[in-house]
Amino acid sequence: MILDELVPDVRDRVKVLGPIEGEALIARLEQHHLDIVEPLEHLYGDGTDLAILARAVVDVVVDAALARPEALRLLDRRREIDHGWFQRSRMVGYVCYADRFAGDLPSVRERLDYLAELGVTYLHLMPLLKPRAGPSDGGYAVADYREVDPRLGTMDDLEQLAGDLHHRGMSMCIDLVLNHTAAEHPWAQAALAGDPTYRRFYRVFPDRTQPDAFERTLPEVFPDTSPGSFTHVEGLGWVWTTFESFQWDLDWTNPDVFAAMLDTVLFLANKGVDVLRLDAAPFLWKREGTDSQNQTEAHLIVQALRGLVTVAAPGLAFKVEAIVAPDQLVTYLGAHEGYRPEGHLAYNNQLMVMLWSSLASRDTRLAAAALRRLKSIPPGTAWMTYLRGHDDIGWAVSDEDAWSVGLDPASHRAFLSDFFSGSHPGSFARGEVFQHNPGTGDRRISGTAAALSGLDAARAAGDEEQVESALRRLLLMYSVVYSFGGIPLLYMGDELGLPNDPHWADDEEHRTDNRWMHRPPMDWDAAERRHDATSVEGRIFSGIRGMATTRARLLALRAGADTTVLDSGNTHVLAYARRHERGATFLGLANFSDDPVEVGADVLTEVFRRRPVERLGSPGVSLTGPGVRLPAWGWVWLSDH
Ligand code: GLC
Numbered sequence: 001m002i003l004d005e006l007v008p009d010v011r012d013r014v015k016v017l018g019p020i021e022g023e024a025l026i027a028r029l030e031q032h033h034l035d036i037v038e039p040l041e042h043l044y045g046d047g048t049d050l051a052i053l054a055r056a057v058v059d060v061v062v063d064a065a066l067a068r069p070e071a072l073r074l075l076d077r078r079r080e081i082d083h084g085w086f087q088r089s090r091m092v093g094y095v096c097y098a099d100r101f102a103g104d105l106p107s108v109r110e111r112l113d114y115l116a117e118l119g120v121t122y123l124h125l126m127p128l129l130k131p132r133a134g135p136s137d138g139g140y141a142v143a144d145y146r147e148v149d150p151r152l153g154t155m156d157d158l159e160q161l162a163g164d165l166h167h168r169g170m171s172m173c174i175d176l177v178l179n180h181t182a183a184e185h186p187w188a189q190a191a192l193a194g195d196p197t198y199r200r201f202y203r204v205f206p207d208r209t210q211p212d213a214f215e216r217t218l219p220e221v222f223p224d225t226s227p228g229s230f231t232h233v234e235g236l237g238w239v240w241t242t243f244e245s246f247q248w249d250l251d252w253t254n255p256d257v258f259a260a261m262l263d264t265v266l267f268l269a270n271k272g273v274d275v276l277r278l279d280a281a282p283f284l285w286k287r288e289g290t291d292s293q294n295q296t297e298a299h300l301i302v303q304a305l306r307g308l309v310t311v312a313a314p315g316l317a318f319k320v321e322a323i324v325a326p327d328q329l330v331t332y333l334g335a336h337e338g339y340r341p342e343g344h345l346a347y348n349n350q351l352m353v354m355l356w357s358s359l360a361s362r363d364t365r366l367a368a369a370a371l372r373r374l375k376s377i378p379p380g381t382a383w384m385t386y387l388r389g390h391d392d393i394g395w396a397v398s399d400e401d402a403w404s405v406g407l408d409p410a411s412h413r414a415f416l417s418d419f420f421s422g423s424h425p426g427s428f429a430r431g432e433v434f435q436h437n438p439g440t441g442d443r444r445i446s447g448t449a450a451a452l453s454g455l456d457a458a459r460a461a462g463d464e465e466q467v468e469s470a471l472r473r474l475l476l477m478y479s480v481v482y483s484f485g486g487i488p489l490l491y492m493g494d495e496l497g498l499p500n501d502p503h504w505a506d507d508e509e510h511r512t513d514n515r516w517m518h519r520p521p522m523d524w525d526a527a528e529r530r531h532d533a534t535s536v537e538g539r540i541f542s543g544i545r546g547m548a549t550t551r552a553r554l555l556a557l558r559a560g561a562d563t564t565v566l567d568s569g570n571t572h573v574l575a576y577a578r579r580h581e582r583g584a585t586f587l588g589l590a591n592f593s594d595d596p597v598e599v600g601a602d603v604l605t606e607v608f609r610r611r612p613v614e615r616l617g618s619p620g621v622s623l624t625g626p627g628v629r630l631p632a633w634g635w636v637w638l639s640d641h
Contacts, residue, residue, distance in 0.1 A: 002054045003033050013062050021073065024080075025065055028311045029058070035307035035341055039300035044255045053255050057262055057308055064266035065312040072272060075166065076315040086122075086171075086275070086317055086344060086487065087382050087559035090552040093122040093173075095389060096492035097138075098152050100521045105153035109164050114527070116168060118495060118541070119548025122487060123165060124173040124277065126390060128152050132182035132246060135509045138390065138519075140175070140279060141182035141247045145264045155271060162272025171274035173319060178261055178301075179280040180247040183233070187260075188248050192236055201260075203240035203251045203286070205230070210288075211238045219291055223437045225512045242283050252284050252301055262308055269313040275345065277319045278302060281332065294328050302332070302342050310341075317344035319384065323391070326350045326374060326398050333381040341380075348383035350374055351484055353396050355387060355477050356452065357412070358592045360419040360429075364574040366412070370401040371565045371576075382559035383486030387477050387494065388452070390519055392434040392444035393420070410441060417443035420452050428454030428470065430500065432514050448518040450474060450497040455536070459499070467536065469594070471497070472618060472633035475543045476590055479618075479635040482547040483554075483588045485563040485578055495544045496526045496537040550616040554639060556586035566607070569600045573630065577607045587612065587638040591630040601626040604638070612638035 007026060014022040037054070044053055068076075079085050094115055102108045108125070115123065127139025130147040139149065148155055162172050181188055190198035205211055211230040218229050221243055230238045231245040240249040250257050265276060285297035302320060309316055320332040320343030329350060334342035354367035377383065395413040402409035418424040420431040421443070431447025450456060453473040458466030474497060482488045492498075501520035510516040530541035551557050556578040568575035572593035578586040587607045591597050604612060604627065614623060617636035622629040628636060 002037055002051055003029060003058065005051075006055060006058050010058060010062055014065060016066065025062075025311060028314060029061075032307040032310055032341075035310075036304055039304035039307070043253075043258070043297055043300050043304065048255050053259075056259055060259060060263050060266065061308050061312045064263075064270060068270050068313060069272075071163070071166070072270065072313070072315065075274075076313060079315040083380065084558075084560055089554055089557040089559075090119075091121050091487045091559075092119050092482075092548045092551070093124055093384065093487050093489040094118065094120040094492065095124040095126065095386075095489050096522070097126040097390075097519065098128055100519060101492055102522070104151065105148065105157040105161050109161050112164060112168060112170075115170070118490070118545050119552065120490070121170050122173065122275070123170060124275075124489070127175045127177075128158070129174075132184040135244070135246070136182065137244050137247060138513075138515070140177050141180070141184075141244065142177050143182045143184045144186075145176070146267060159271050162274075166272070172272065173275035173277055174268065174273050175277045175279050176265065176268065177279040178250070179283045180241070180243065180249045183246045183248055185248075192233070197256070199236075200254050201250055201257055202248050204233075204236055205238040205240075208238060211240075214286065214288055214292065217289055217291055219293075219440070220437065222435060223439070224435045240286070243280075249283070249286075252297070258301065258304070262305060265305060265309055265316075266312055269309065269316045274315065275317045275319050277321055278343070279321050281320045281343075282322045282324055282328075294322075294324055294331070299331060299336070299340070299342060303334075303340050306341055306343075319343060319345035319347075322346060323349045323394065323396070325396060326370060326401070330375045330377050333377045335375060335378055339378050343381065345382055345384055345487065346377075347389075348374075348385050348484070348486060349396055351383070351385055351480070352387060353393065355480060356393060356420065357395075357397065357416060358574065359453070359473060359477065360416055360424075360427075361412075362593050363571050364568070364590075364592055365405040365571055366397070366401060366407060367574055368565050368567070369404050370398065371563075373401060376562050379560050383484075384489050385481045385484050385486045386489040386491070387449050387481050388491055388518065389489070390491070390515065392446050392515055394442065394444045414441065414443075417445060420445045420447065422457075428457050428466070428473075430454075430456040432517060434514055446514045446517050448498055448500050448520065449477070449491065449494045451500045451518070453477065455497050456499045459536075469633065471536065471539055471543075472631075474540060475618060476592070476633045476635050478544055479547060479616075479637070480574065480576075480588065480590050482544075482551050483557055483578075483586070483637055484576060485557065485561070486559050488547075488551075490544065492522060493520055495541050496523065496530065497540045498523055498526065546616060550637065554586055554615065554637070555580040555582060555584035556639065566603055568603055570597050572597055573599055575599070575603050583640075585612075585640045588635070589628060589630060589638070590635040591633060594632050596620075596629060596631045596634070598625070599628045599630065604628070608638075608640050610640065612640055615639050 130144040231241040282293040285295040286292040322332040399409040420429045434444040434446045454470035504516040529535040529537040532538040566575040618634040620631035
């Protein structure tokens, strides 16, 4: 076998690490042999000498292992023993832009106490590598993967921040854009200058023949601002640009692209990054006649990267960003016909969509059907659960799920867009439509969690009762996010109920992208009010902090076990249970109705042998009857001990 032949050489090279570390690396290489070789063969076996490719990529891995700082090797050692480190129920994520949160990376270091107070143990900093000048799709058009955006700081600052986080038992996640580089990246510039090696890094066509053929089946990601998937570049031809015209898709059929990106991943791992968010992974492989998403090869690329990266940096985890149809989601965690190590983490986009759908319709039947049909995830992985992120919300409601509960899928999706953009009569939400696609009828939604939950409208109306309802809705939604299973993610500002940014369009570069309305700068004055129990901020902050504290004590909320969605006996109430292998049991109940409800005792007896105890819940929950009484938008976490 290809890698076996390399072992004597590798053993020689890693001698300097000492016998214990060196032999551990060899063991990992042997252990992950199949995980590496099978995908590489499938991807590149046809046109490439695999022995040469294997040597090249193993060289990259060994170089990285030799360069890996000792502090990180220590973390590797811990995580090799405790490989479920990211599954702990103490894990709570916070997502922010470094500049919008604190100004720059050194200032983020000054704000770690704030995060600790919230119970955060995992910090996802939005794109921070050097972007192109001018519009950069929020930093997703990277001009240099080895430099930090100078406005935010330097690589040294990033390393120091990682060190501080580790010291506090926190981990750090950053984005890595695999699908495309900025048109200004040196690879793209070399391609433009006529260098044939780098010309092969991108997908370039001399005329429209192939682009036209592909476009027959390609959906558009940004139909408003960047229609089509190809851009004509003077002196080069038609370049594949799935997203914006300045984001050039890399050609992953070229093994040099694979090797270059592997090197990039390991470079970042060695700076102290714990989790890499692999941006837009479903788009990595294109195939004519398809939508060029979720192709088998896109999975194989992630699998091969994971296998190789594990050899040098076993403590690094991949979070795959795949916001895809519900049936596809679990495949990014390696749940294929058999298990294939792929992402450690992936976004539970289905839960996110279903929470908003339940909130608008006051009905959890669709959520229950859809979440029940979501396949199990492999035991060594975890979902990221979230209410919203920096992106728009797209209505990933499968036709099958909608029909199964008697809903017409297209009209339900249209209802959700109307509701959350505030145009549906009686809607409390204040979002906006993002990228209306008249062809498909899709209208995605922008807006902060608070705005979509009704807080902006209630505050504008100065209506205290409405404010109260909006707070209840926001906390209801987060109560599910924090307990459904996986790592909950809190988007910056949600803990204070930050409204839509009224100034989002003032910045010339943001004007055409209303996702900026839900990426407001941190309001530290509002944060000052977090200890005032009568303020809006104080109530949300303490509610969310309480969820983190309680969650950390609940063994059943550890990831790696399935969540069961139960029949609550009430269309307004979502009921979900979790069980840890040691027997700890959990039941979450969430009432999406504007009125109080009674949940029958059946649900309790289905989960618990004895009467459960309330671990956390909204004010007004009562367990004095045979079942549970939940107030309007009330929720409760029950457990057996
Ligand atoms: C991901 C990001 C999104 C970005 C796109 C292109 O989906 O979340 O913000 O526009 O990738 O990089």
